[in-house]
Amino acid sequence: MKLLYSPRFERQYDEAPVHVQQAFDKQVMFLLENIRHSSLRAKKYDEASDIWQPRVTRDWRVSFTSEGDTYYLHTIIPHPK
Numbered sequence: 001m002k003l004l005y006s007p008r009f010e011r012q013y014d015e016a017p018v019h020v021q022q023a024f025d026k027q028v029m030f031l032l033e034n035i036r037h038s039s040l041r042a043k044k045y046d047e048a049s050d051i052w053q054p055r056v057t058r059d060w061r062v063s064f065t066s067e068g069d070t071y072y073l074h075t076i077i078p079h080p081k
Helices: 007-015 020-031
Strands: 002-005 044-045 050-054 060-067 072-079
Touching: 002 007, 007 072, 020 060, 020 072
Parallel strands: 002 072
Antiparallel strands: 044 050, 050 060, 060 072
C-alpha cells in the first residue's frame, strides 16, 4: 500500500503535539502492513463515503479512504468524547 496526504492532513499533523506525531508515525506502519492490526482498532466511520478511522492514540484518530493500493489520509484530529 501507498500513502497520500491531503493538505489538510499535513497541516493538522504539523499542528499536532509531538507525542501524537510520534504515535502516528508508528501506527501508520501497522496500517501499511495490516489494517486489522489490533492497536489500530480501525473501523468504517462513514459507510456511504467509505471513510475509515483508525486510532493513533487513545485520544486521536486519522480518517482515510482507500482506492486500489493507496490510502488517502484526510484528517488527524482529537477524538470527540
